[in-house]
């Protein structure tokens with residue numbers, strides 16, 4: 176594995192998950208794998224889990240970590256080729272990415288979408304500019320269109336908690352007061368398409384995601400129907416994709432409640448977090464015995480450590 180900016184970059188999912196499980200059972204077994212290597216964690220947006228779990232994963236491998244909030248601590252970056260830089264942008268990505276590559280052996284970046292410029296967001300222009308101009312591997316810490324480290328933690332969690340060979344997994348849209356990205360659902364969908372699961376997506380009419388991502392996954396607008404016999408309920412809000420970045424519905428009827436969970440086969444409740452209580456999901460579900468969101472967050476460390484291990488191994492070849 177050279178770069179990891181998409182679920183598509185996983186060449187052998189079973190092997191990656193086996194590695195993550197081995198790491199979880201003995202996180203310090205490989206504590207010199209990253210010796211004298213530096214991981215740069217660059218954030219254009221806030222983070223709790225991704226920042227801390229990736230930093231911890233790096234430490235478990237003996238790597239150094241440099242973390243920077245590029246938005247308010249660095250120079251404002253220009254991404255346009257051939258730009259006349261007479262405005263507020265002080266540094267071009269061409270120099271910035273090459274300079275960061277002098278200090279870091281792996282660069283990891285969080286860059287949310289604008290949710291206004293669909294074309295640029297779809298091009299994943301910030302992360303891909305780093306891939307283009309950096310001379311070291313690049314990891315996505317959630318880009319405009321994907322959050323692949325989250326998806327690895329998600330499938331790891333499903334594997335740990337499943338009680339049948341092929342569980343029914345439901346991704347349900349849920350209401351939210353702010354316009355949110357498509358990255359988490361996109362990567363989750365791609366991951367479910369690779370996994371041995373019976374997968375159903377449910378959302379209000381008009382909330383269709385990118386058809387290039389959903390492909391032939393089952394989609395229904397009937398949430399209650401979708402919940403029937405489910406083993407896992409994965410809740411997530413996303414803003415409109417076709418009417419790009421808009422909020423067309425805040426329909427509280429889509430919130431995950433104990434009544435809806437009662438339709439399932441005592442499903443486990445999942446969410447990537449952060450989650451808005453009593454908007455996305457009611458307290459009773461989130462605080463209930465079938466909520467596995469904390470285990471899911473814990474698995475972020477082992478997902479990140481498995482990915483870092485694979486990249487370090489590739490680099491030392």
Ligand code: AN0
Pocket residue numbers: 317355356357358359447448449
């Ligand atoms: C972000 C999102 O929905 O993509 C990050 C989730 C990991 N969530 C919020 O901005 C609330």
Ligand code: CP
Pocket residue numbers: 221222223224225226317325447448449
């Ligand atoms: N799930 C997730 O990526 O959380 P953070 O935004 O806190 O990193």
